[in-house]
Amino acid sequence: MPKSLLSKNPLPKTSVTPLGMLRDLVPGPGAARRVAFLMFAQSLGTGLFLTSSAVFFTRTEGFSTGQLAFAMSVAGLCGFLCSMPVGRIADRLGPRTPLAAGYALLGPLFLIYPFVDDVAEFAVVAALIGICETGAGPLRGALIHALFGADASRVRAQMRSVFNLGFTGGAAMAGLALASGSRSAFVVVTSANAAIQLGCAVIAVRLRPPAGTEPAPAASAKRSWAAVKDRRFLLATGLSGVLEFYLPVLTVGMPLWIVHRTDAPGTLTAALTALNTVLVVFLQVAGSNGSDTVRGSGRLLVRAGVLLSAACALFALSGSGDALWSVLFLVPALVVLTLGELAQAAGSWGLAFALPPPGRMGEYQGVFALARGFQQFLGPALVTVLTMRLGAIGWLTLAALFLVAGLAAGRAFTRDTPTPPAPAASADAATPKE
Structure with missing residues (x-):
């Protein structure tokens, strides 16, 4: 493990008091705060754009929902296919320069976005944006690891908040553009997002790891597929992807269930989504305790599987009574789901940081990004079919899926005996350990 940027000034242990938890949300001075500013700016632009783009292209440009879905699927597929090559680029050039280049490219792409007037042009621009945005994930992960070393999991928890x-x-700012519904309003949105992305490029360029702490680039092209040959790491990737099905449960399954299969008011969806956001912001850092080791990350994934399974059971029960009965089960279901989400996120990135051998972090982060692609590709359709067609039985099926994935992660990773990581030169010959 390379020396951490924070190794001389270790971060304090996570507090369990309300005031301490608030303090834990504030990153330390220096690189941590610059990364936090980068994440805040990037997420501000993402929320601003994503919340308004679908409405603009369907209402103002006249695209059908089918055309929009096709173009966005193409974009998602392109991003999915590019995550591994981007990770290998990070190992050869370092993550900072490719990350900054991706943000710089997003600037002009967002500027031209509102002026595409047919589906083919839209698909091309959306695909390029998808490649840049999806590729940013493993690049940010590799950069955070290079900057913070052993503290990377805790810093990443702060970044998620x-x-x-x-x-x-x-998303709140996008409401103003949605209220107008005009092309000019969307041009303002995309122009603002373009400026934000260019600002992110400048910040990324300045996030230079201290001299001597950045891993040496991978030298041998023969080892460029080490991550996809690492069965243990692929198991971590697959189980993390299954447990990440909490996201379509939250964004697709829960809203559809509330509106179509319970007597609860539809406005409850917005309230529960807001509650989820608040809980993630304030509890993610505390919920990441233990994610700095393979064994601790395995325990977190077990916890995630159990909690997500319990949440699905509560969702199933919410559809068998009147409005009050539904609310009494939906609120705790959302809380339990969020606690499972916190454990899944921390356990997943803990394994993503702890398992790769030295010099291969970018490549391994690129492979780990496949878990998110798997969830994005299959999750919404699977959750919709199970919950809307099978009702309570579908929820219990999801509960079983989460539980099995969590227990499998426990069996695979909580029995780990800490050993030094395999040297980079033998990355193909040995399974990396904690």
């Missing part, structure tokens, strides 16, 4: 704050703020 910051991301939720920025995304919520961007």
